[in-house]
Amino acid sequence: MKFSLRSVSQRGGRLATISELGRHGDKTVTTPMCLVFTQAGTIPHLTNDMVQKLGKHAYPVHLPLPLLLESHEILQKYSNGIGDFLALKHHLLYLSVQDSTIRPPEGFNEKSFVSLWGRSGRLNVDVDKFMSVQEAFKPDWYQALCDSDAGKVGSRKRAHKSVERTLAYLDRCLEKHKESEVLRHSCIFGSIEGGSVAEERELSAKETAKRPVAGFVLEGLDTNGPLDSVLPLCENGKKEIIQSILNELPDEKPRILHGPLDPANILAAVELGIDIFDSTYAFLVTERNAALTFCVSPDTESMASNVGKLQDSCNLQRNLYETSLTDKIFKDDFRPLVVGCQCYTCTNHTRAYVHHLVNVGELLGKTLLMLHNLYHFLRFFEVIQLALEEGTFEKLQNMIATRHCN
């Protein structure tokens, strides 16, 4: 793959093009971008024909390893790789170590292995097993095995361990990667660890940057789910940690930050210099029967602004990026979820119908919400790129802050 930085704005936000992607090296994406999150190999609630309706921005797919680990032997026998197995072979496939919608319990990683939680419980994965999985799966991109457990906040010892172990895993992975014929066209990403300890973070970043990796994943920043546990990046000195990490990383390689970050957090991270995110936020909002309704462009009329007046009268606590479809006021509202939205759900169905479906527990409700939420979220990234191109990024941040933040 080829990463070309097109511009870096004054405040740090980067625009880039990643080309020569995929099996045939013929695909291109632009960043900042969003990976489409999957669960056990499926985009939640969406069959592939529905995913097609999201357009080209649904190209990069995020496969967290934990729920796929049990398919290791099957994939070895199958031999055509996981893209083929999941009928996603025309997509860019990125395999991450952990699932960013949950926070794995602390204290289960050891020197020679990392714990992953699959369907039937804890699985211990060492480098040999890990690389065997990569060879069976044949992803386009994969995150090298890493220890993201930094222990209690401020604990230097455990933070140091996470850095040391992760570098050791990375070196072993790189060795095996080099020897592997099968992984010749795959790209390996290194992870930056170190918890909340500044010196450990710097060490991790400096050392990882020395290795021949294709890009970096910033781990252990407490950005994992569930939704309400992700704090704003400007709290607890996180912004400063991210800044210190990025200072040590080369400009010409992409940086990934996982986790269900809300729009304000995404913008803050973009401003610092992060290029790639995942769609776990859109997924988790769907799981609570809500639609993303924050303003993504001046053309679309946010549903939240429509019902703004009703919010007080309904006396409901409401997050202003999303609107819950369980609300009875939508029972006979025959407008689309977001007026002006061009997604399949908004062009074919109404708030009333989606409300009915979630009200009676019909699966189609989740399908229609997931489709809209992904479309809306991917559109947000389009808008971010546009804002960076036009120099209106600050304006975008202000709009999101004033219209949607408490």
Place this chain on the structure above:
Amino acid sequence: MSAPVNHSALTLKVLAECSVTKARACQLSLPHSVVDTPVFMPVGTQGSLKGITPEQLENSGCQIMLGNTYHLGSNPGAELFDKVGGLHKFMGWKRNLLTDSGGFQMVSLVALSEVTEEGVRFSNPYDAKDMLLTPEKSIEIQNSIGADIIMQLDDVVSSTISGPRVEEAMGRSIRWLDRCIEAHKKTKTQNLFAIIQGGLDSRLRTICLNEMSKRNVPGFAIGGLSGGEDKNDFWKMVTLSTDFLPKHKPRYLMGVGFPVDLVVCSALGCDMFDCVYPTRTARFGTALIPTGKLDLKKKGCAEDFRPIDENCSCSTCRQFTRAYLHTIVTKETVASILLTIHNIQYQVFFCRLTVIDTCGFYLFLGTRGGNINIIIII
């Protein structure tokens, strides 16, 4: 009886008839689209077919599907349908819909239901209020929902019951049919079907057939069967009914949906079928195949890299292996959707393949029907 009304909401064209059995292939023209019969109708109880979009349903070949009046009458309710202009508009389904009367669900799902000449009295589970579903009320709700075919409210008794209750129910169903006909406001856009009752008693069935066919309804359903009765009694009642019912009107056999039953009952002259079986079994991880059923949860599927059915052209079989489906079945919602798409397409085409020309159907029974040994008493 009133003079025959021109029911322009439905026309049935018999395209071919089997020379050996009573099977026939027809084209049923309904307000929203044409339906090829014999037809299997999947059940979308609450205004949606378990995760399938209307577009996916169209692509699977489905031309007509069911909605349940009891559920829809409660959520979102008749008033909402009046506001939006019917269920077609509400769910975005362009082809045909059929609604039942609400009576069957009432009796089977709701405790404390009591049937009187007036209607069915029950305690609404949503708000514990006492409610009465009369023939008039059922038709009113069905008129609001706006399905292309609507069903009379009938007095349903289990086929395993015998004695005077069966005759009472049969007689009452006739009287309720008349009340439904009277109450039906939208004869130009909605077709009201009568439902033949009479349990497993030939004498009672014949009386019912006699009486109901005097009423000028666009179609007939054979009801009160498929409730656990002995198969030998079941076939007898079906064939008795189709012998009697007019050839130029469609025959709908309610609640029938296992593949064997579809084949046999098509041979006995039925045109329309409905059943929750294919969609329900999909959600439990079972796919329908020519040799019967495939349980994707079984270990044997774990390393099976074939599709569910090599001859199936549905989107599931074109993309995925049994091995893949095994990893997600009953665990991810997409598995449920993929199997439902397959089972609906399978069942709909299975039914359509019972096409018929002079010898075709008889041969069909021998080959695709699998190992069926039955003697059909015609």
